Amino acid sequence: MTAQMLVQIPLLIGAGCLLAPVVPTRVPARIHAWNQGGVAGLILATLVATFWMLPRSLDASISHPLMAAAKHLSVPLLIGLPFALSWPKMGFVVRGVLLAEVVATFFRLGWLYWVSPIRLCNNYGLDDQRRLGAYMLVLGGGLLAWLGWKLLMGRFDSGAPSPGSLPPATDHWEWTPAELSPEAASAYEDARLRGLCHEGALEAALGAAQRLPIPTASHPPPALSRPAGARVPSASRSGK
Amino acid sequence: MSALRTAVLSVALLVAGGEGIAIATDGFRAFTTETARRLAVRRRPVGLPAVPLENQSGVAFTVDDLRGRWVLVDFIYTRCLTMCAVLGGDFSQLERQLAEPIARGRLQLLSVSFDPAHDAPADLASYLTRFRGHGPGWEAARPVAEEGLKQITTAFGITVIPDQLGGYTHNAAIHLVDPAGRLVDIYDVGQVELVTRSVLDRLTP
Numbered sequence: 001m002t003a004q005m006l007v008q009i010p011l012l013i014g015a016g017c018l019l020a021p022v023v024p025t026r027v028p029a030r031i032h033a034w035n036q037g038g039v040a041g042l043i044l045a046t047l048v049a050t051f052w053m054l055p056r057s058l059d060a061s062i063s064h065p066l067m068a069a070a071k072h073l074s075v076p077l078l079i080g081l082p083f084a085l086s087w088p089k090m091g092f093v094v095r096g097v098l099l100a101e102v103v104a105t106f107f108r109l110g111w112l113y114w115v116s117p118i119r120l121c122n123n124y125g126l127d128d129q130r131r132l133g134a135y136m137l138v139l140g141g142g143l144l145a146w147l148g149w150k151l152l153m154g155r156f157d158s159g160a161p162s163p164g165s166l167p168p169a170t171d172h173w174e175w176t177p178a179e180l181s182p183e184a185a186s187a188y189e190d191a192r193l194r195g196l197c198h199e200g201a202l203e204a205a206l207g208a209a210q211r212l213p214i215p216t217a218s219h220p221p222p223a224l225s226r227p228a229g230a231r232v233p234s235a236s237r238s239g240k
Numbered sequence: 241m242s243a244l245r246t247a248v249l250s251v252a253l254l255v256a257g258g259e260g261i262a263i264a265t266d267g268f269r270a271f272t273t274e275t276a277r278r279l280a281v282r283r284r285p286v287g288l289p290a291v292p293l294e295n296q297s298g299v300a301f302t303v304d305d306l307r308g309r310w311v312l313v314d315f316i317y318t319r320c321l322t323m324c325a326v327l328g329g330d331f332s333q334l335e336r337q338l339a340e341p342i343a344r345g346r347l348q349l350l351s352v353s354f355d356p357a358h359d360a361p362a363d364l365a366s367y368l369t370r371f372r373g374h375g376p377g378w379e380a381a382r383p384v385a386e387e388g389l390k391q392i393t394t395a396f397g398i399t400v401i402p403d404q405l406g407g408y409t410h411n412a413a414i415h416l417v418d419p420a421g422r423l424v425d426i427y428d429v430g431q432v433e434l435v436t437r438s439v440l441d442r443l444t445p
Contacts, residue, residue: 036246043250047257051264059273063399122399125409144410 001124002132004058006139007077028085037094041086048078048237053109053122062123110136112185156196180205249421274411277397278426285422288395291388293352293381296364300384303392303395304421310341310439311348311417315346315398315410316380318367323412326376327351328371330432335378337436341443349378354393354410355402356382396423418442 035041051057052075060067112120113135119126147236180188184205191201262268270276278303280286290304312334316324331349341347351367353359359367383389393400400410414435416425427435 033242034245034249036242040249040253041248043253043257047253047261050257051261054261054264055272056270056276057264059399063273119274119409120272121410122411123401125401125403127404 001058001121002135004061006135009052009071012072012075013080013083016076017084018156019076019081020084023081027158030091031085035086035089037091038086038089039094041082042094042098045083045086048074052079053105059063059121059123099143101162103140103147106136106140106143109139110134135143144187214233248268249325252297263384264432266438273399274413276415281397281426285418285424286395287422289391292384293388294361294384295329295379295381296361298361300398301381306348306350306417307421308419309346309348310442311350312352312435312439313352313396313415313417314412315354315396315400316351317353317408318319318359318363319355320379320407322348323410326429327412327414328367330429330435331378332371333432334414334435336438337432339377341439346443347377347439348374351378351380352392353380354389356384356389358384 031041052061052071056065059070061071062068087095110133111134113129114131114137116129117126120129188201188205191204192198198203262314262420264301266279270279288303290302292302294300294302308379312331316327318324330353331351333340335349340348342349351364361382364382368378370381383392392398396415398410398428400408403409412429414427414429414431416427416435416438417422418424425438427438437441
């Protein structure tokens with residue numbers, strides 16, 4: 001049970017994620033119109049994952065070869081792949097809710113497996129079930145600690161969404177490198193390479209753009225194509 | 241536009257997925273194989289194969305020979321010190337409480353061993369003695385062939401897995417077979433009162 005839930009299924013999900021880069025680029029472009037913010041893909045992955053979390057399904061995938069085949073196909077193709085295609089489109093809030101829910105699921109199921117006096121799978125013994133529960137509690141705790149660390153240290157990367165996947169930027173935090181002037185974009189890239197998060201790199205890029213020397217005729221001023229009324233990054237946010 | 245499409249697709253996925261999970265859990269009632277097995281049997285009784293068995297006295301018979309009587313069946317192996325001991329206690333109690341229909345030949349108790357390699361008729365006999373099973377109301381039997389063992393455990397939905405102590409872990413329950421030779425109900429270990437009431441209800445016309 002421990003091996004199936006904490007090794008086999010995660011590996012199958014990982015295999016699905018690895019498929020994402022080899023999907024022909026026109027496919028994500030076509031499904032994008034149906035998957036704004038990665039929401040539909042996330043729902044699909046979550047529902048299929050829910051099915052494979054049922055004790056009955058785990059049992060059946062051992063007892064019935066057809067269910068085993070269904071698992072080996074559906075976990076990579078309907079969980080891993082949609083997840084990998086949707087994650088880059090997800091906003092900060094969606095990612096946060098997903099991660100919090102993953103942590104909560106580890107705690108709920110881990111606790112259930114740990115304390116349940118009855119075997120939930122006919123194919124697995126009680127000691128295996130209890131060990132799985134303990135491991136899940138530990139993993140959930142570790143994940144929570146990592147999330148907390150990321151949040152507290154302000155390094156939670158909301159990702160630089162690919163151009164065109166976002167609604168028109170209304171706040172400079174949502175600007176993508178493509179919307180920056182060439183100088184600012186290269187400063188942004190440098191900053192990202194130095195390990196800064198998206199916001200940090202944007203600030204660095206904006207700062208660099210403001211420090212640039214006199215514009216030439218062939219090179220337009222480095223002033224950013226900032227929408228009217230948008231806020232200028234203030235020093236108070238640089239500590240983030 | 242793409243927000244609308246995404247919303248439509250998401251709702252469709254949620255409805256389809258919710259429906260799928262409802263089907264997969266028998267309407268959110270059965271999350272484990274064991275619960276599902278019980279619900280399925282109650283909804284649709286399972287016809288049992290005519291598996292050749294051998295009882296504690298070495299007498300050969302088949303599951304079909306039990307037709308015409310109600311039969312309470314459990315699955316055990318005689319070396320078992322945990323679940324089978326509880327089941328043995330339950331059957332011992334049932335034999336006393338249901339002595340009347342047993343005496344009239346309308347009910348039979350049967351303990352089937354899923355470890356025929358170790359459980360020779362002598363072992364089965366001593367198992368019955370251990371729980372003061374008096375026979376012929378309570379018999380213990382083992383499948384004669386490996387094939388029969390597989391057939392009977394599959395029909396009843398019994399999963400047996402080896403444990404680390406050289407024994408087995410198995411889903412233990414009390415099974416009720418009707419006079420037509422169909423598995424019609426499954427009860428939890430320890431539900432002696434419920435089984436007694438249920439059997440008496442079914443026997444009174």
